Amino acid sequence: MIKVDDIKKDFPIFERKINGNKLTYLDSGATSQKPNQVIDVMSDVYKNNNANVHRGTYVLSSETTSKYEEVRVKFKKFINAYNSDEIIFTKGCTEGFNLLANSLCKNLNKDDEIILSEIEHHANIIPWQMAAKKYGLNIKYIKIDDSYNLDLDHLNSLLTSKTKIVSIVGESNMSGMLPNIKEIVSNVKSKSDAIFILDGAQLVPHRFVDVQDLGIDFLCVSGHKMLGPTGIGVVWGRKELWDSMDPVYGGGDMIEEVYYDKATWAPVPHKFEAGTPPFVEAIGLGVAAEYLMNITMSEVQQHSDSLREYAKSKLENIDGLNVVHSNSKNAGCTFAMSVEGAHAADISLMLDTYGVAVRAGHHCVQPFHRKLKLDATFRATGYIYNNEEDFDTLAYAIENSIKMLK
């Protein structure tokens, strides 16, 4: 069992008071807080090792390069990749999807199809829309049912010989939906030769994602949502796929030979990492992954599940509160909420006066909000440093805010 009180001690931000209250941080879906271990290692690299990677022949550069490249090895273990070269560093999930959409779609034929779901984050919609427009591709969306889960029958009906890419969310940042990825992948692969991409932005921080076991082809990860710094993420992909793909960004460090009229590419992973990478952020991410592995991902998952059960029962008992949350037995600890007659922005401002940090808006899931006829929701997400008391505070603050606003 996770001891939240002990974990909280690693996160200096919880020493802060917000409007005279203790901080009840329930916005980890937007970004997670950072433990001292991550903050300290980054500061330490700047103080003691800083030099550009892959360039110098001097001690500092060699030290920084080793630390940077070691992160691939740590991450290989973290997601059970086949090979550490399959780990490509990006700015985050958004850049990951843009990289994949740009590199994969140019090899497709006109009228080929990409399948997404209705509840995807904009990062897993817009890059595909842009590529589809450029290459004449079609996008289809898997329906979300009344329980806020994927309609698997509908997915089956969409799969054809034209389906070339299926890209879906591993854990919804709105409803907490946790699709059975292994089953879906095996279904997709049996009915098409599509490449399967998993959006791990919310899933990877909370659950052990074993890329080999799931049978997926690519996984996009956001560093700052899993205790790491901002500006760093990972795209994992099968090596044979990376080898067959063209780079999207050109520049230093991604080349083998450069002539005035042509160039050849460095092998993966460097082929996809043009320019000076955010190596200090990557080193911070490596420590974040280690921090989670030390707790163990099974403990992290158990904590998410038990906190979710508690939060669900608490929130569903609040009069007048509409909770958009997966009705499945398995779901993430994420709750989008709305109140009839009160705006989400008002509620979140009122919650802030109690020291409760939640996000209000469409959470980059605008099409699904539109489908539900909701302008905006406010969203609470729990993580390893949250406990039942945080959701008690949330529930108390929501009830009082509703009274004030109605």
Place this chain on the structure above:
Amino acid sequence: MSIEEKISKYKKTLDLFPNPQEKYQYLIEQAKKSEEFPVELRVDEFKVNGCQSQVWLVPEEKDDKLFFKSDSDALIAKGLVTLITSIYSNETAKDITNSKIDLMDEFELGVLLSPARRNGAFSMLKTIKEFASKLI
């Protein structure tokens, strides 16, 4: 009353409420008793974009003076835009443009007036000033 005097008057009232909860309560009351905004004016032409809440602003020029009507789908934002429109209404474009006093700093409304929130009230203030400066 000049723009500065109106800002000072509202500042004094807001300062009566030491904690943000009471300040928001005051803004909610202002929103509830504000003049009704015609539904037909809630159109894109008058929309001021905000990330979390929507705000509409209708400017009008009468006898060399500017008048503003405003609305928001969120109550606290509506209270705030009601104050802002009453401050800048019945003023000349020149006076609005020349008014250098920073309402953001004066009102001490923290997150509510922070540009980081990309909220409608902040964008609205910018729109009022831009509208006035174009008329000079």
